[in-house]
Amino acid sequence: MLSRPGAAHLPGDASWLVRERTPWLLQVLRRSPAVRARVAKSMAGARLRGRARHLATLLLNPDNAVVEATLDWLGQSASSQARALGHANRTISDLKKKLKAERQRRQYAQEEAREAGKLLDETRASMAELEERVDKLVRQLAVAQHRLQDPQTAAAALLHALERPPVPRDDAASRDPHGGTAPPERYNDVLLAASAAASLTPEELLAAVRAVVDPTPPVPRVEVVEELGLRVTPLGGDTEIGGSCLLVEAGGTRILVDAGVRTFDGRTLPPRDIERALEGELHAVVVTHAHNDHCGYVPALVAQSPRLRILATPETVRLMPMMWEDTVKVMREQDRSLASWGSAATVLYGPAEVEAAAHRCEEVPFTVPRRIGELTVELFPAGHILGAAGAVIRAGDRRIVVTGDISGFRQESVDGYTLPDSSRGADLLVMETTCCGDTHDDRELRVGDFVREVQEICQGGGRVLIPAFALGRAQEIALILRRYLPEVPLRIDGMAADLSAAFEAATADSAHPLKIFGDSVAVADRPAELDTFRTGVIITTSGMLTGGPAVQWAARILPEPSSALFISGYQDEESPGARLRKLAEEGGGNFTLPDRSGQVTVQVKAHVATMRVSAHADRRGLLNIADEVGAHQTMLVHGLPNRQRRFREVLRLRDHDTTGTALWRPA
Known part of the structure; x- marks a missing residue:
C-alpha cells in the first residue's frame, strides 16, 4: 500500500499503517482481488504458524465470498471483544468505586475504633479513680473509728468541743434585766452540760481532759529564756517556696512548725535540712495548713517518730489525710516515670504511713493555748485557705509569731487573718514572703x-x-x-x-x-x-x-x-x-x-x-502585719532571695529590725 502514489501523505511507516489503519487495510483486501493476489505472492515464503497462517489463507483467498465471510466473522469477534472489554471496564469501575467505599468505611471504622479505644481508656481511668475514692473513704472511715477508740485522740477531739467559744445569743434570756446586754458567756453549752454531768467545774473538767491530751507532768521551774535555751531554725521553705519547715527548741522540747515536701527534677523531696530535726527526739509538729508544701512530709515523720503529736485546726485535720493520699499517688507515678528512664525516685511513704499520721492528729481551735512540754502554742486565723493558721509560740517569757501562709482580705471561702493580742510585741516574727515584691490589683x-x-x-x-x-x-x-x-x-x-x-x-x-x-x-x-x-x-x-x-x-x-x-x-x-x-x-x-x-x-x-486571684498577702499586706505585730526582730521565709532582700530593706526603712533567715536566738 505504501508503494502507491497516494500513500505519500501518510505520516508513518508500515508499522504505523498496520497499527493505525487496520480496518482500512482489511477493506482494501475485501475490494481488491489483485491486492490479495500480490500479498499472497509476497508472503509465499513467510513462515506463519497456527492461527496466523489460517487467517492469512482466508483473507488472501481469491474467492470474494470466502474473504467476505472471514471479515464478517472478524467484525463479529471484534464487536464481541469490544462488548466484553466494555463490560470488563464497567466491572473494573464498579469494583474501584466499591473499593473506595470500603476504604472509606475502613477509615471510619478505624477512627471509630480509635475513639472507642480512647473512650474505653477514659472509662477505665474513671473507674480507677472511683476505686481510689472508695479506698480513700474506707481508709478515712477506719481512721475515724480508730480516733474514736484511742483515748488520747478522743480526748483531743473532746477538748476541741469543750474549748469551742460559745455562740453569741441575742434573745430575752441573754439580756441584762436592768437594761443593756449581759456579759458574754465564758463557756459553751457542751462544756456546761458536761461539767454538770461530771459534777465538776468547767475549769476542773478542762484541766482533766487537757491532762489526757498532754500527759507531760509540769516541772516547777523559773521560766526564763536562758534556762529554756530558745532556738528557732529554718530547715526548709526559707529562701525557697516549698518544703516549709521550722524547728523550735526550748529546754528539752523540740517541735516543728510545718513539714512540707518540695518538688525537684520530677521527684517529691523532704524539707531540705530535715535531718537536723531528727538528730534528737521530736515531740510535735504544728501544721499551719493543709497544702502539701507545708504538711506533705508529716507521714514520713510519724513513721520515724510513732508518738509524734500533730496539732492543727479542725479543718486542717480533716483535709490533710486527703492531701497525703494524693501525694502517695503522685509519688508512685513519679517512681514509674523515672523507672522507665532508668532512674530511681524515693517514695517517702505509703497508705500505711498516711493512716498512722491521721491517727496522731489533734484538733486545736483558734485562740486556745495548747501545751507541748516546755512550749505553749496558740493558733490564730491566717486567711489563705480554709483552716489556715498562724501560731504564737511561748517559751517562758519569750514569744515568737509564725504567720504561715497569710492573707488579710476576705475571700469567698475564708476571712482574712486575725492577730491575737498575744502576738503584739513578740520577740520574733517569722513571716512568709511569697508575694513580698507584688502589689495586687483590687x-x-x-x-x-x-x-x-x-x-x-x-x-x-x-x-x-x-x-x-x-x-x-x-x-x-x-x-x-x-x-x-x-x-x-x-x-x-x-x-x-x-x-x-x-x-x-x-x-x-x-x-x-x-x-x-x-x-x-x-x-x-x-x-x-x-x-x-x-x-x-x-x-x-x-x-x-x-x-x-x-x-x-x-x-x-x-x-x-x-x-x-x-x-x-x-x-x-x-x-x-x-x-x-x-x-x-x-x-x-x-x-x-x-x-x-x-x-x-x-x-x-x-x-x-x-x-489572677492570689491567696497570699502582697507587699502592703505584709507590711501591715509587721506593723501590727511590732516584733523586736523579723525573719523572712517562704520566698525568693532577691525579693526578700529588697523587702528586708523596705522593712528597715519602716524601722523594723530584721534578722537573717538562719538560726535565731533571743538577744
Missing part, C-alpha cells in the same frame, strides 16, 4: 473582669475550662461563680470535687457553712460529659496541666474557637500550663499535652487567659 476588680469573661464565653455557647489547684483555689473559684453567675452550669472534677465536699462537711456546723454543690453545680460525670457538657464551666485538677482530668478536658476544649481555658495560680516554668500561656501570647498553634499513653497534640483555637 480584688473586686479582678473578680469582676474574670466573671465578665466567663459570662461572655458561656453566652456565646462555649465552655470554660479552669485547671486549678485542688485545695483552696478550686473551691474559691467555684464559690465566686456560684455567687455571681448562679445560672451558669458548673462541673467540678477530680480531687477538687472530693475536697469541695470536705469543705462543706468541715464547715457544716460553723456560723458560716460553705455551700458549693447544688442547683447548677455538680460533680462532673466523666467521661460522658467530656463531649456532652457543651456550655458552662469545668473546674478540675491539675492546676499546671501536668496530668489528671484537666488534660482530658483540655484536649477537647482547646481546639474549640468558641471556648476558653483560664490558667489560675502559680505555674512552674517548665509546666504545660506555663508553655500554654506562652503559646497563647505568641498567637497560638499546636500544643502538646501529657497523656496516660504518652502525649496528645491539639491545635489551640480556644481563648487562653490568666485568672
Whole structure:
C-alpha cells in the first residue's frame, strides 16, 4: 500500500499503517482481488504458524465470498471483544468505586475504633479513680473509728468541743434585766452540760481532759529564756517556696512548725535540712495548713517518730489525710516515670504511713493555748485557705509569731487573718514572703473582669475550662461563680470535687457553712460529659496541666474557637500550663499535652487567659502585719532571695529590725 502514489501523505511507516489503519487495510483486501493476489505472492515464503497462517489463507483467498465471510466473522469477534472489554471496564469501575467505599468505611471504622479505644481508656481511668475514692473513704472511715477508740485522740477531739467559744445569743434570756446586754458567756453549752454531768467545774473538767491530751507532768521551774535555751531554725521553705519547715527548741522540747515536701527534677523531696530535726527526739509538729508544701512530709515523720503529736485546726485535720493520699499517688507515678528512664525516685511513704499520721492528729481551735512540754502554742486565723493558721509560740517569757501562709482580705471561702493580742510585741516574727515584691490589683476588680469573661464565653455557647489547684483555689473559684453567675452550669472534677465536699462537711456546723454543690453545680460525670457538657464551666485538677482530668478536658476544649481555658495560680516554668500561656501570647498553634499513653497534640483555637486571684498577702499586706505585730526582730521565709532582700530593706526603712533567715536566738 505504501508503494502507491497516494500513500505519500501518510505520516508513518508500515508499522504505523498496520497499527493505525487496520480496518482500512482489511477493506482494501475485501475490494481488491489483485491486492490479495500480490500479498499472497509476497508472503509465499513467510513462515506463519497456527492461527496466523489460517487467517492469512482466508483473507488472501481469491474467492470474494470466502474473504467476505472471514471479515464478517472478524467484525463479529471484534464487536464481541469490544462488548466484553466494555463490560470488563464497567466491572473494573464498579469494583474501584466499591473499593473506595470500603476504604472509606475502613477509615471510619478505624477512627471509630480509635475513639472507642480512647473512650474505653477514659472509662477505665474513671473507674480507677472511683476505686481510689472508695479506698480513700474506707481508709478515712477506719481512721475515724480508730480516733474514736484511742483515748488520747478522743480526748483531743473532746477538748476541741469543750474549748469551742460559745455562740453569741441575742434573745430575752441573754439580756441584762436592768437594761443593756449581759456579759458574754465564758463557756459553751457542751462544756456546761458536761461539767454538770461530771459534777465538776468547767475549769476542773478542762484541766482533766487537757491532762489526757498532754500527759507531760509540769516541772516547777523559773521560766526564763536562758534556762529554756530558745532556738528557732529554718530547715526548709526559707529562701525557697516549698518544703516549709521550722524547728523550735526550748529546754528539752523540740517541735516543728510545718513539714512540707518540695518538688525537684520530677521527684517529691523532704524539707531540705530535715535531718537536723531528727538528730534528737521530736515531740510535735504544728501544721499551719493543709497544702502539701507545708504538711506533705508529716507521714514520713510519724513513721520515724510513732508518738509524734500533730496539732492543727479542725479543718486542717480533716483535709490533710486527703492531701497525703494524693501525694502517695503522685509519688508512685513519679517512681514509674523515672523507672522507665532508668532512674530511681524515693517514695517517702505509703497508705500505711498516711493512716498512722491521721491517727496522731489533734484538733486545736483558734485562740486556745495548747501545751507541748516546755512550749505553749496558740493558733490564730491566717486567711489563705480554709483552716489556715498562724501560731504564737511561748517559751517562758519569750514569744515568737509564725504567720504561715497569710492573707488579710476576705475571700469567698475564708476571712482574712486575725492577730491575737498575744502576738503584739513578740520577740520574733517569722513571716512568709511569697508575694513580698507584688502589689495586687483590687480584688473586686479582678473578680469582676474574670466573671465578665466567663459570662461572655458561656453566652456565646462555649465552655470554660479552669485547671486549678485542688485545695483552696478550686473551691474559691467555684464559690465566686456560684455567687455571681448562679445560672451558669458548673462541673467540678477530680480531687477538687472530693475536697469541695470536705469543705462543706468541715464547715457544716460553723456560723458560716460553705455551700458549693447544688442547683447548677455538680460533680462532673466523666467521661460522658467530656463531649456532652457543651456550655458552662469545668473546674478540675491539675492546676499546671501536668496530668489528671484537666488534660482530658483540655484536649477537647482547646481546639474549640468558641471556648476558653483560664490558667489560675502559680505555674512552674517548665509546666504545660506555663508553655500554654506562652503559646497563647505568641498567637497560638499546636500544643502538646501529657497523656496516660504518652502525649496528645491539639491545635489551640480556644481563648487562653490568666485568672489572677492570689491567696497570699502582697507587699502592703505584709507590711501591715509587721506593723501590727511590732516584733523586736523579723525573719523572712517562704520566698525568693532577691525579693526578700529588697523587702528586708523596705522593712528597715519602716524601722523594723530584721534578722537573717538562719538560726535565731533571743538577744
